[in-house]
Amino acid sequence: MSDLELDAVALGKVGMMRQTQPEFYVMRLHAVAGDLTARQIRCIARVAARYGRGSVHLSTRQGVEIHYVRQEDLEKARLELLEGGVEMGACGPRVRLIVACPGNETCRQGVIDTKAMAKTLDERYFKTETPSKFKMSVAGCSNNCSKATENDIGIRGAIEPEWVPASCSDCGLCMSLCPVRAISRRESGGNPETPFRYEADEASCINCSTCTSLCPSDAWRVGKRGYHVYIGGTMGRVPRFASLLKKFVTDEDDVYRLVEEAIAFYRQHGNKKERFGHMIDRIGLDTVREVILGSV
Numbered sequence: 001m002s003d004l005e006l007d008a009v010a011l012g013k014v015g016m017m018r019q020t021q022p023e024f025y026v027m028r029l030h031a032v033a034g035d036l037t038a039r040q041i042r043c044i045a046r047v048a049a050r051y052g053r054g055s056v057h058l059s060t061r062q063g064v065e066i067h068y069v070r071q072e073d074l075e076k077a078r079l080e081l082l083e084g085g086v087e088m089g090a091c092g093p094r095v096r097l098i099v100a101c102p103g104n105e106t107c108r109q110g111v112i113d114t115k116a117m118a119k120t121l122d123e124r125y126f127k128t129e130t131p132s133k134f135k136m137s138v139a140g141c142s143n144n145c146s147k148a149t150e151n152d153i154g155i156r157g158a159i160e161p162e163w164v165p166a167s168c169s170d171c172g173l174c175m176s177l178c179p180v181r182a183i184s185r186r187e188s189g190g191n192p193e194t195p196f197r198y199e200a201d202e203a204s205c206i207n208c209s210t211c212t213s214l215c216p217s218d219a220w221r222v223g224k225r226g227y228h229v230y231i232g233g234t235m236g237r238v239p240r241f242a243s244l245l246k247k248f249v250t251d252e253d254d255v256y257r258l259v260e261e262a263i264a265f266y267r268q269h270g271n272k273k274e275r276f277g278h279m280i281d282r283i284g285l286d287t288v289r290e291v292i293l294g295s296v
């Protein structure tokens with residue numbers, strides 16, 4: 001391997017990549033859940049003006065990159081960024097930036113704290129080595145804005161709906177709004193107080209919160225909040241939609257345990273440069289799922 005290639009490998013580990021133009025590098029920066037403070041943004045702007053060409057590139061994964069930095073300026077730029085509270089990102093076969101939508105901090109439809117979860121995942125795994133690149137995303141609800149199902153591990157907020165008979169006007173709207181037709185109406189066998197019941201079928205319910213958001217009488221309420229955990233999603237040359245690892249995990253710590261086991265399994269069984277989802281296809285989803293779920 002030439003010195004230049006060796007440099008490229010070493011620099012890649014700290015989020016720096018050679019550009020098409022060999023005299024220039026891309027500096028990939030660290031941001032969790034796409035959040036940066038005003039101080040960090042000012043610092044990035046300064047460094048981009050001083051060492052790049054005065055602009056930044058926003059990546060598809062909520063990352064910020066400074067392009068057109070010369071190799072001799074990389075270290076000075078890195079130190080200035082660090083002084084402004086900006087750390088370097090990641091390239092190569094390791095855990096990349098953790099992506100998250102705003103979640104329930106600011107989005108009215110969010111049912112989980114996506115940013116807190118992204119921060120925890122970042123602290124535990126960011127830049128740790130894996131057989132190939134490894135991406136994680138957290139989405140606050142079934143709208144899945146942060147595309148959890150296109151990631152090696154995706155976590156999606158979910159709710160379990162609870163019907164409140166006293167509030168229901170029997171309008172029937174929820175049955176037609178439910179995207180998977182999980183809601184049905186039953187007669188209650190002559191009970192004059194509750195002559196009918198609306199029920200959500202647990203097996204077919206996708207825990208999406210359409211009923212709890214749109215019932216005009218607030219007769220569907222959030223019973224419990226939880227997480228759907230997905231594994232093996234990827235884009236790239238051979239895209240693969242993520243597989244559901246576990247539906248409706250209610251304990252946040254169980255989510256972290258599943259993530260830990262999934263990454264450990266991948267590290268143990270994944271071939272070099274083989275994406276997690278492709279390893280799952282090689283070994284078999286049922287086997288992988290059984291091992292990961294069995295160890296939690």
Ligand code: SF4
Nearest residue numbers: 101107110140141145
């Ligand atoms: S996934 Fe849900 S919580 Fe997140 S931004 Fe979209 S609508 Fe809001």
Ligand code: SF4
Nearest residue numbers: 168169171172174215
């Ligand atoms: S939409 Fe609400 S009020 Fe109408 S039938 Fe369903 S639960 Fe009852």
Ligand code: SF4
Nearest residue numbers: 178205206208209211
């Ligand atoms: S949570 Fe979604 S899938 Fe489940 S019953 Fe309500 S609307 Fe249907």
